[in-house]
Amino acid sequence: MYRKEKAVMEEKKTQKKQKNVSQKVIERLSLYRRILQEQLSAGNSNIFSHQLAGYSGGTAAQVRQDIRVIGYSGSTNGGYSLAGLIRSIDEFFGASRSQASLIVGIGNLGKALLSHFALRSLELTISAAFDNDPEKTGTLIEGCRCFDVEQLPNIAREQNISVGIIAVPPEAAQETADLMVRAGISGILNFAPVYLDTPEHIFVDMVDLTMSLEKVLYFAYNRDGG
């Protein structure tokens, strides 16, 4: 298969840059979108770049550069129209936001993710869950049907799902990824602390909880040269 390791050696992580838009920009656009939505719900209609910067932890210049990427224009007096900017971000994201995803591994983390996305946003949805525990398969978790892992390929293709979330123990992560790849998935969100070996055309993002905590511990402990 596509085992890297020794063989590939000096390979670059050609992490799908696609339209020359960096991951960082996409991340911030997603963040902006949520903030804009909140502002809209709060009854506002406009926002300035420096305000959006304040709410997102960036700078005004960066906000303007990001917005430039999606080709939206604000007005020089009123700043940006909340509704207009949201619509523009949505157009930029295209159909991607409305795609459903699936998850494998219904442990504590899997359940947490299911409830997270069931509660928030009606748009981002997990439409199928998988596990190999017979106790779980067939049940409904946070409104999401749980199937046996064996059914993943069929369901993924039937529902035309292109993103899979991995929330299984580390030992099972690579085989789960392999299964997803065979099932035609093209993006993986991996919560297992294992680097996944996948073909070039698969986009993989890893959320490493241990690493995150270790980082905070480091910077908290070594703060201000203390």
Next chain:
Amino acid sequence: MYRKEKAVMEEKKTQKKQKNVSQKVIERLSLYRRILQEQLSAGNSNIFSHQLAGYSGGTAAQVRQDIRVIGYSGSTNGGYSLAGLIRSIDEFFGASRSQASLIVGIGNLGKALLSHFALRSLELTISAAFDNDPEKTGTLIEGCRCFDVEQLPNIAREQNISVGIIAVPPEAAQETADLMVRAGISGILNFAPVYLDTPEHIFVDMVDLTMSLEKVLYFAYNRDGG
């Protein structure tokens, strides 16, 4: 207090760079450490930079640069000694790895985090959990005692805890952060989809699940210009 928003405007995110060591490097060192440990458990004793790169998704040059930061040296024939490199990373991290942390919010995500860190690593530990639900306080979850949030300041100071994990609903995130700051915490790992307004000297890292999924959806959908 330290409300930013409109007031501060053009403020930079002076995210504690401390000893000139970037967050990225710390993240990778944490990742390397885990890989090295696995290799050691697998009975190996040495590793080459290109192997470590393969297992971590980076390049050999980058691995060598990272290792340079911590001042470790390998040998030109055998590569790096697993035990030696692990020891060197540990020395670099100093006492930070052995610090305990606390968590607020024992919902699905909180439980998932508690079990994640209870299972893996005996070193990274969450030593106290907090919630405002009387049903939960007083109980033991994944071996961790759950207290009422009001007790946080006392316990944080008693046990000298410097890192807090936020796993509460978004509405409660800022007040939880404020409470942690008052309790003397210096690092926060935030899972709530809210940008936290905190004093300069606090290190904050945010894990935004919605953003992560949205990013994968975007790159999966718009892959290879498709």
Next chain:
DNA sequence: CTCTGTGAAGGGATTCACAGCG
């Protein structure tokens, strides 16, 4: 005036390329 839009400058991080060593 204050705000956006934008080319250009600046800073970091990654990669290159090669000296040196076993």
Next chain:
DNA sequence: CGCTGTGAATCCCTTCACAGAG
């Protein structure tokens, strides 16, 4: 030979600074 260590080059991202518009 193949590997590490390392300065230099490159690339990418962020920030600056100012023109232009209201």
